[in-house]
Amino acid sequence: MMKKGLLLIPTFLFVLQLTNAQQQVGVWNVKNGKIETNKSENDQLGVQYWECIHSILPNDLLNKYVLSLRLFSDGKSEDMGGMNQLDETVEFWQIDLDTADMNIFTRDSIQILDYTHTLIHEFGHLLTLNTSQIELTDDETEDPDRGYLTTEGYAIKGSYLNRFVEAFWKPNLLKEWDRINKKKNKKKLVDRLYDFYLDHAQEFVTDYAAESPEEDIAESWTFFVLSDKPMRSGGKYQKIKFFYQFPELVKYRTHIRENISSIPVSYVENFKQN
Ligand SMILES: [Zn+2]
Known part of the structure; x- marks a missing residue:
């Protein structure tokens, strides 16, 4: 992850x-x-x-x-x-x-920003995949009535991930991604996922975000913390704005920004893909 x-x-x-x-x-x-x-x-x-x-x-x-x-x-x-x-x-x-x-x-400063991004991204996984967010299951195929299925279990109704998927991963997009994810050949899988990103580049903050809803929410969360509140709407900007509806996450954002050595300027616009 x-x-x-x-x-x-x-x-x-x-x-x-x-x-x-x-x-x-x-x-x-x-x-x-x-x-x-x-x-x-x-x-x-x-x-x-x-x-x-x-x-x-x-x-x-x-x-x-x-x-x-x-x-x-x-x-x-x-x-x-x-x-x-x-x-x-x-x-x-x-x-x-x-x-x-x-x-x-x-x-x-570039290395510092790079590892700060990684730490915040990782925290995003803890935030969205802990026991308060995920209901464990043995289901291997998704029961659509129970919502989005991660490797560990279903995203609980009302959880950050459940709301994020409902808002941004519409059934057609999920289906397209699911089809790609079934590829057994790893090289093909990587190539197809990258094509998937290119086809929807406006929707994702980075290419890595297109790997899965779990990575998408972790990356979008990272840009929520490190970017100014976007003036623009739609696509990836909407994903960054998504987190502002949760007061506890706005507090986390403030806490992190107070404790890092510098805050990047126009992070989402200036971000260079690896
Ligand atoms: Zn990750």
């Missing part, structure tokens, strides 16, 4: 096997928003990363759901890490970060 800028995980894993192996930097338990050191050689680094994350992202959800921090590296790009569920219950989450992609010691 991660990997901003790379369309698909399988291709990426393939590349990974051919190039860099992942080096583990460390894993730490987190309890009620506090990291627990474990006498490993990188304890201090773990604490520094956790403090960085905790100082930017809203604490209530982190404290409630995040039980673990894992740092690793496979070099730049490749796997950037993500917010991952520790099991199928969507109650327990781990933050995985590549220390090469997210170098919290850098002074390069």
Whole structure:
């Protein structure tokens, strides 16, 4: 559920096997928003990363759901890490970060903005896929009466994702995307998803957003936080404006913007696709 800028995980894993192996930097338990050191050689680094994350992202959800921090590296790009569920219950989450992609010691403003985007995007997954948002199920095919089916379960009626899909993923678009998603050949899948993005480029804030409704809401949420409120309407601008109807999300936005080192100018207009 991660990997901003790379369309698909399988291709990426393939590349990974051919190039860099992942080096583990460390894993730490987190309890009620506090990291627990474990006498490993990188304890201090773990604490520094956790403090960085905790100082930017809203604490209530982190404290409630995040039980673990894992740092690793496979070099730049490749796997950037993500917010991952520790099991199928969507109650327990781990933050995985590549220390090469997210170098919290850098002074390069582009790199800082890049990892800030990634952190906010990842938080978007926690926000939209936690237990208050998703009803677990064993259904493998979607029951249209129950709404949009994610890998873990149905987006609960009234959840952010359910409302987002109802507003922006009309049945025809979902059908078109579903057909593409059935492709078994990974290269074809990546190509077709990119064509899908190009066919609907006005609707998506980035190419990565077109990968799925889950990525679309995480990316749109990121632009909601980092952009000014759009003056324009329709298409991707409407997706950014969507979040303003939720006062708690406007508060999160304010919190994050107060805690990042700089706020980009006209982010959605200036954003360069990878
Ligand atoms: Zn993602």
